[in-house]
Amino acid sequence: MLTLRDICKTYGSITAVDALSLEVRAGEIFGLLGPNGAGKSTTIAIATGLVAPTSGVVDLLSLGSPSQASVRRHLGLAPQEITLYGELTARENLLFFASLYGVANAAARVDSLLQLVELDARAKSRVSTFSGGMKRRLNLAAALVHDPQLLLLDEPTAGVDPQSRNRILELVRTLAAQGKTIVYTTHYMEEAARICHRVAIVDHGRLLDVGTPNELIARHGGSSVVVVIRGDAELRVVTVDPAGEVARQLSSGGVTGIRVEQPDLEAVFLKLTGRSLRE
């Protein structure tokens, strides 16, 4: 669906993207994870043809580079910085984006999108009066006006409450179930683990690893902790063989409770990208 081959992007002495290669497959929700400044938004901007790479090749649907408008039509972008007009209503914003793409039956399309993101009741309100979650949902709807096959969502849940976040995650799943391919960046590992079929972890513009969440956890997650409870006492055993440890503990008798704390995507992220703060 989308191929990035050996992409580099430098800004003076800053290397934002460093020899990055990715292959996003049709129908998948692909997560792009990395700390602040890792190069996620630059990668998205290159993948959408908005920024030219210093070197490397982008291909969408074997049609060539999305820097060509005819290729770019097949993708939709919901940028990290919300791009909506505060003085226009929700409906007017979507009609404006639809007119840019020459969408046929724009009014009907816009109304169905307002329903999809649950903003139909606020269709005639100015966007400047919207909450953060409402703006994020409308930003997502704007990426869908021309019904693209590939949807790129750059931190679609940044600054929203758990209710809106849940709605957005469900919406992404629904869109994927309808056959859209989705590239998704986030800082929330539990989100990525929940919805992404595969994730790439990037830092300093470089790809550190790519795979399903479970594959990455198996490769980089490290040990599990088996918590053994005997009456009031809790024993924590760090082990790479949780099943074996549980069996050993249970056979030793007197166990009143046992649970296994398995490594998660957060553990993988910290292992691969380290713990130092980014500027």
Ligand SMILES: Nc1ncnc2c1ncn2[C@@H]1O[C@H](COP(=O)(O)OP(=O)(O)OP(=O)(O)O)[C@@H](O)[C@H]1O
């Ligand atoms: N137009 C630009 N001019 C100069 N430097 C830039 C430009 N765009 C990005 N950079 C730099 O490239 C690096 C990657 O930035 P980018 O915005 O792609 O990171 P990100 O992973 O999206 O971060 P965040 O999680 O904070 O959104 C950073 O060091 C950033 O300062």
Ligand SMILES: [Mg+2]
């Ligand atoms: Mg970014």
